[in-house]
Amino acid sequence: MRDVIIIGAGGGGPVVAKELAARGLDVLLLEAGPRHANPRTEWTHFENDANNPLTGFFRLGPSDRSKPAWFREWPQNSFVWQVSGVGGTTQHYYGNSPRAYPGVFNDYTGADREQYDIAHRFPFGYAEMVPYFEWVEATLPVQTAAMGTKEQTWFRGCETLGIPVQTTKTTTGPSYRPQENAILQPGGNAGRTSDRDLLQYPKATGCTFCGYCFQGCMQPIAAPRNQFAKRSTDNSYVPMALTAEVWSAGGRPVELITDAYVTRVHTEQRQGGLAATGVTWRDNASGEEHREDARVVVMSGGCTENPRLWFNSGLPNPNDWVGRGYTDHHFDWLIGSFDGDTGNSKGPGSSARLEMPGYGGLENVGLPPALEAFAMTLSDSGIRGQYDNDNGSAGPWDGPAGRVIGPELKELLSGGIDTLLNALVITDDDVEPDNRVTLSAFPADEHGPVPKVSFRQRQRSARTLRNREFMARKAAELLRGAGAKKVYRINWAPLILHVQSSMRMGESAADSVLDANAESRAVRRLFIADNSALANSLGGPNPTLTTQAVATRTAEKIFQRYFGGDPWVRAESPVVSTDPRISVRLGELGL
Template identity: 80%
Template sequence: MRDVIVIGAGGGGPVVAKELAAQGLDVLLLEAGPRHAKPREEWTTFEDDANNPLTGYLRWGPSDRDKPAWYREWPQNSFVWQLSGVGGTTQHFYGNYPRAYPGVFEGYDGPDRNGYDVDHRFPFTYGELVPYFEWVEATMPVMTAAMGHKEQTFFRGAETLGLPVQTTKTTHRPSYRPQENAILQPGGTAGKTADKDLLVYPKATGCTFCGYCFQGCMRPNGAPRNQFAKRSTDNSYVPMALTAEVWSRGGKPVELIADAFVTQVHTEKRHGVLTATGVTWRSGDTEHREDARVVVMSGGCTENPRLWFSSGLPNPNGWVGRGYTDHFFDWVFGVFGDYTGNPKGVGSSARLDYPPYGGLENVGLPPALAAFAGTLSDSGIRGHYKNGRGRTGPWDGPAGRVMGPELKEVLSHGMDRLLSVLVITDDDVEAQNRVTLSALPADENGPIPKVTFKQRQRTARTLRNREFMARKAAELLRGAGAEKVYRIDWAPLILHVQSSMRMGSSEQNSVVDPRGETRAVKGLFIADNSALSNGLGGPNPTLTAQALATRTAEKIFATYFDGDPWVRSSAPVVSTDPRISVRLAQLGL
């Protein structure tokens, strides 16, 4: 019997696995998708090769790319863009690591306290999570982003809004700043040359400004895996988990099994209480079962509810799968008369926070993703039809997708004359937005999930927040000098997704208790974005999810293994520790 089985090696699972392995526990980490152990041999920077949702190496599907992707049903106009594989969706994230706004936690008493989702706050104070923020920030490590011309252009626009520069990690008021992100700063010749012979480790370290964050990270060439620039979990927490014995006194390396799709969480009654006992997973056509004292679900906001339902676990208050939040994104971009540097360097290095409404991020994209971003709309083709959703404001013409000759004209200006802004809304936790099991035929892994958004029935606060931030984005672009501004009115793009297995103080509307343990099944914990209590005020969810996962790991250790907390009593080991690099080389990684 194992001490702990962790389901899912995405943004949250490796955090729990690494932390508990460092304390000497026997941890099994199961991942449904592939393990890209040597990405420089397996990956390219071709956008379709990476991001095609059916055949790309970054897709929701098995290792064998000749096999079909795993299906999910979403009945509305939307796109669930989450990945399988070791590293999960962090493989293509932009590494942005802002902290949640304090207003989404219990005990907050600021003047804007009623501007948030007051019915779904975190069941503890912001101050309680700060040590865990700091632990993750040191471990990754999180740094002030490397910047270039596009960030300079973004800041020029932000200045015209009359907001101050933020100088603290905690956001207290509307302000703008460089991103805090988990991407190693460029060093040596990185960022100073395009000569490929000089962009090789150790001549170059950290980010080499390739501009392909969304295709995974495999640079600098020649670097050890734990020295790759972008700190996705396959480059940070997973290497630490696999080498725990060399950097943690008494640590025990995690056993990682990829292509292991968990199909059942097993339970039994113990002393009259339903308790998790283990899991069954599929590997090819073979089923395996293993038991453990504790099971941790970290399969993501869509897969955790699917596995819960297909395992026949109880749902006494009906909240499993509900409250699926997506930050109700929108996309606003400007066309400039001169150079912006849009696709170059770190994908997103500048942000503007506007609590309690949400925030804005500059996002640089390569060409195919830029075209995709300009066409994912809920308002039809711009200027032709509106579907009742065309919106007017400080942008040019009605909102909607940019298509045909107009798209060609926009892109003909050159990618280096665009500046794109992602609108991130603090959206309410709504029970109607949810994951259920589809009525469509099951696949080889069991029933498939159905993701439902009542897109046109969002709360008044969510709609207000989105309109407010979209207008701020347009004003920022105008202030920066954009000659033309487009608003797309995005359909749901499920990148920032949270809360489908939410933590809460009330048994009426939460799945897990304040420790991270599920209320209905003892010994079963949730440790990823799905456990987040709300939309965080709008900031990117990864840091808060990983801080919460670290806290949950401590609760597991104290509750089931009589261990002492460690975050406040020791210093974290940084994921770039050279001892990890040496051990990875010994393991052939």
Template identity: 80%
Template sequence: MRDVIIIGAGGGGPVVAKELASRGLDVLLLEAGPYWRPREDWTHFEDDANNPLTGYFRFGPEDRSRPAWFREWAQNSLLWQLSGVGGTTQHYYGNCPRAYPGVFADYNSPDRDAYDVAHRFPFGYAELVPYYEWVETTLPVQTAAMGTKEATFLGGAETLGVPVQTTKDTTGHSYRPQENAILQPGGNAARTTDTDSLRYPKATGCTMCGYCFQGCMEPVGAPRNLVAKRSTDNSYVPMALTADVWAPQGKAVTLVTGAFTTEIHTERQGGELVATGVTWRDVDTGEYSREDAHIVIMAAGCTESPRLWVNSGLPNPNGWVGRGYTDHHFDWLVGLFDRDTGSSKGPGSAARCDFPGYGGLENVGLPPGLQAFSMTFSDSGIRGQYTNGRGMTGPWDGPAGRLLGPELKDALMNGVDRLLNVIPITDDDVEPDNRVTLSAFPADENGPVAKVTFRHRQRSARTERNREFLVGKAVELLRGAGARKIYRLDWGALILHVQSSMRMGQSADDSVLDANAETRWVRRLFIADNSALANSLGGPNPTLTTQALATRTAEKIFQKYFGGDPWVAHESPVVATDSRISRAMIDRGP
């Protein structure tokens, strides 16, 4: 019998694993995908990495000759969620803004009604700040390294008439460098492109290679916990696997990969339904294993956590399991420039603007294949050919829609380094009809599969208003930066940031979790992934908040079920780059 079983080693699960194991609990971490070895398994070939069906970054088993795991998308959309240790943080850009204070219960400033007021967090922002600080120190989060694309973006942002933001707490319209979880360049890094000089330890941190999307493996030769991008495979998982080495009371987490959890077990105890353990299926052999635990934590992500809940036959009395799947209602604008924008270099996205009450803007740099993809994914049809009934026109150039033929060629013929991408990240409302249910397609080997439904064109009026506001700001920014042409893509639902499908909430009528992230209907069952978030945070990227919340959840579990003392207010965290972890990972890494 384990103390704790955690399902999923993505953005949230490893955080709880590391925190509880470092306090002496016996933790089993189950992950459906593999623990990749970057230098052996990964490349900079874009299709090899990013193809959602056959790439190494997909939702599927390690063996790429086998099909990806199926999900039904009921509309024009793409779910970019990954399996493997690190989960979708293997793709992520490491941007770590905090949520806007306006989305929390106690917010009372004059703009308090500008947010999703019906779906606030059930506690105050100030309560989460020490947990933010804990995670920011652990990863660590630092001011992003910047280059030409950020100079271009920030130059445009200067023309918007809003101030530079200098604190981590965002309450007003502003712009700034990102705070991100990518180690700043040290030694030769960012000073040369000579591969010999860029080996660890001559180079440390980000080498500005521009391939964050395909899994960070820089600099060559760095111990796993010193790899530049702090996806959890490089940060919290190394800490969890070596907790016995660096934490005085610590116990190393047991990580099982290729372990697809298919059922959560419960029983009635004292009139309450209580989680008692899980069954998982070995992805390679098809064998089932069962283990029991005092506490079960779901961290399988916004799509798989609701699927597993339903497949386990757990109760859903208010119907909110899987509902409220928010996605920052992204759009995409591309500016064409007559000068070098450095779009392919450095951390993928190192500058931002914030517009609390509406959302934010970020710059995004991409390698060529993804750049072409980003300009061909639209809900508005093909520019100049057909409009899908949208016919959107505005301050950008020509109709919205995807580029084809001569226009696409014109945009890409000088390489990606004459472009600047801006992504509006909308503060979207929690909407019950955007949701996960079970698909009517046949079950796969892990049970009935998930169907993700978005009413993409019927968002709330506030969500639509916010997106149009941000698109207007993006156009203004690109013109201010000197773009000669601006395209609006009007993206379909591209699910990169996703939140709230098993949300915590102030009301038991529209939430699955209480304020401690324990499920309302099954005791000893907690959730520690993005699905636990109460709302879309006002627009900021979600992972830091999920990790801060997961840290708080770990502390609540330790106090309530293991008689432990809280620690965040009284201790300083060990940093994930600690040399004891580096040494131990040489033996224990994948």
């Protein structure tokens, strides 16, 4: 029998695996998708190679890409970037790691308290979270982003809005700042040259400004895996988990099995109620099924897959909140067109932001050509000006919202994509009970009934809609202030990237699946450690850092409750993933 089985090696599962293995527990980490152990031979920087949802190396499917991707039902106009494999969606995130706003926690007493979704707060205080934020920030590590031309242009616009520069990690009011991101700072020749020979490790370290963050980081050339610039979990927590005995006295390495699709969580009645006892997983290549037992099970499959596995396992859902509250950040996208060079496609993908607590935030996102084209066409308004509707048709942008086509598109791109500047609108959303995951009526696949995600786009709460319009107008003001000659609003359809809360923790058993320790209220010894455990939309900040901080806290609670251990976050300094001893060990393992 194992001590702990963790289902999913995306943004949260490896955090729990690393922390518990470091304390000497026997941890099995199961991942449904592949492990890209040699990115430089398995990946390219070509956007379609990476991001095609059917054939890309970042897709929802098994390691064998000759086999079809796994089907998920999305009945509304939307697009989901769901990724299976070690690292999960952190493989294509931008490393953005802002802390959640204090206003979403239950100890917040600020004058703007009513601006937040106070009905769905975290069941503990921000002050309690700070040490866990600090632990993850030191472990990844999280650092102030490297700056370039697009950031300089962005900040020029921010300066015209009359708000201050933020100088702390905790957001206390309207402000702007460089991103706090999980990308190693450029060192040596990095960021100083485009000469490939000079950008090889150790002549260059950290971010080389290649501009291809979304295609997975494999820079600098010749660097060991744990020195890759972007600190996706496949480059940070997973290498640490697999080499736990190297850096932690008494630690033991995690066993990682990939292409292992968990189809059932097993339970039994014990004194005190129903308890998780193990899992059944299916080998994607052979089709063979395996049973593993454990003292604790942790689900980290994500906001869509966790509810599916719950339902397919026949686990109890007494308050009907399993799969409910599927919450995102009601994105929108605005583009400024400039006469001069903005550096849009160069450097870290997203290194500057603006904060508006109670409403959300804005991020500058620089993109290579195909992703820029995607962002310009993902509209819920159709072709720009085609429909007379209220979807962003009137505002401080040029003309109605919608995708740009024809002569106007030619004009917009006449100077190339490096004359554009993008603003991503990220709202503070209310938890919407009718946004949910259920089982689809479509035929089951080899792993059982497939999930259906019902997602309301236009019937959101009045506060969420208000927030989106407010932040879209701020984005237009910022772009104008930066010098844009024209500003276009796309009115994005749902792009499911920042998604959370489908298995939420909460203050009340009436509307949450998990208690304050992220343990299931209905099944003892069953925990959840990914975005789906988050209580709300965090006020708007990107969810990964908060997910990883909560996962660290969850690991500590597991260790204390079921293995008689002491807390560690306040007593020790975290071991960072760039420890040179790990590089030596990774070389021995061929990693």
